[in-house]
Amino acid sequence: MNLLEAQHISKRYANHEALKDVSITIPTQSIFGLLGPNGAGKTTLIRIINQIIVADEGQIRIKDEILQPKHIADIGYLPEERGLYKKMKVGEQLIYLAQLKGLSRSEAIRRIKDWFQRLEISGWSEKKIEDLSKGMQQKIQFIATVVHEPDLIILDEPFTGFDPVNANLIKDEILKLQEQGKTIIFSTHRMESVEELCTHIALINKSEKVLDGKKQDIKNQFRSNTYEVSHVGNLNGLNLDYQLIQQENIENDYLKSTVQIPETVSPNELLLELIPQVEVHAFQEKIPTINEIFIAAVR
Incomplete structure (x- = not known):
């Protein structure tokens, strides 16, 4: 079964064609590597899935339904850019973002405490975002992405700012999320992470899909x-x-x-x-x- 299907997606900006007739299928419970050089169109596709922008042609289907505003609750998105309020305290910010996703305050607090333990940051609730390192801010963004337990998790360069120890910690959590039935779109330039984590990949180059499929099948094609x-x-x-x-x-x-x-x-x-x-x-x-x-x- 497929969680998400992008069917013949095209997007233009003035004279620039960001995506040209791109179709990909993302199986349920897969870790799907979305790869490509800078400017290839990966971020445009991610923004269309997140309903930040709208495709000029084609459609996205999620859970066998045409993508609609209600599906925002089913998606967790970790953008490459930092998106936190620097002056807010960590705990306040995460509770606020969790409530935006539909959690009650008490349920948000319970889940956030659990994630603090899992990511080894217990006691950070009163710290301000601006006092944290880039890697530590990334941990907070990761929690905000997954705290509402979405079915589809989109991670754009999730290991930015991490030392090897914390990168491994996040890798382990990504694999646990997959084991729990979550589907993950994973966009990165770190090919070693793709080797370790991804079950399927798609490569976009110059706005067009170049190849896609199971990672092992693609490796076999290039033997x-x-x-x-x-x-x-x-x-x-x-x-x-x-x-x-x-x-x-x-x-x-x-x-x-x-x-x-x-x-x-x-x-x-x-x-x-x-x-x-x-x-x-x-x-x-x-x-x-x-x-x-x-x-x-x-x-």
């Missing part, structure tokens, strides 16, 4: 039958049709070779050719990273 071999001894050539893409001298006779073979040749055949020549210490297929796929698709 090139390339293998990395760590070995001792010189590789003097193989009887197979192959290409030695790279060879790196690690230490003395210890080498790492990257070898590409045709699709008709199996890994076992490659190994059988290697074993008489060199002492094999490691052998694995080189699966392309999301970063490599991103660069290849954008180029």
Whole structure:
């Protein structure tokens, strides 16, 4: 089942086409990576989903209904830009934002206390926003995004300002939210986070969708039958049709070779050719990273 479908979305600003006939499908309980270079159209699509702006063409469907104002309560949005009132105290601000999403004051306080414990910021209620670091402000924005327990959570560069410890803390909470049945749209330039978290991805470039689908399926599309071999001894050539893409001298006779073979040749055949020549210490297929796929698709 799909939580959200964007169908043939287009958006223009004067002479600039921000989105051109973009369609994506976001499965329920997925972590969906929305990727693309700066200016590709990602933020425009996010703003259309949040009903901040309206598409010129196409429609958004959420829970199999056309997107309507009532669906705002089903969405939590963490924008890339800071959106907090600097002079307000943390507790007052979060209660106010939770009440805007329909929570009673008592329920808001209960949930906020729970999130304070989960994010290790108990005792921050009386601090002013302006007295917090960028990373700590981001924790407050994260709580404001999820406190009303929306079905769809949109995170735009959620790790901005975090040190590695706090970034891991937020990653763990994102995964817990997914386990609880939430669907997450995750927009970032940090490809290592996409590798760790996302189940599905879509890449937008120059206002158009370039590719989308399950992350593993997309990685499989970009496989090139390339293998990395760590070995001792010189590789003097193989009887197979192959290409030695790279060879790196690690230490003395210890080498790492990257070898590409045709699709008709199996890994076992490659190994059988290697074993008489060199002492094999490691052998694995080189699966392309999301970063490599991103660069290849954008180029």
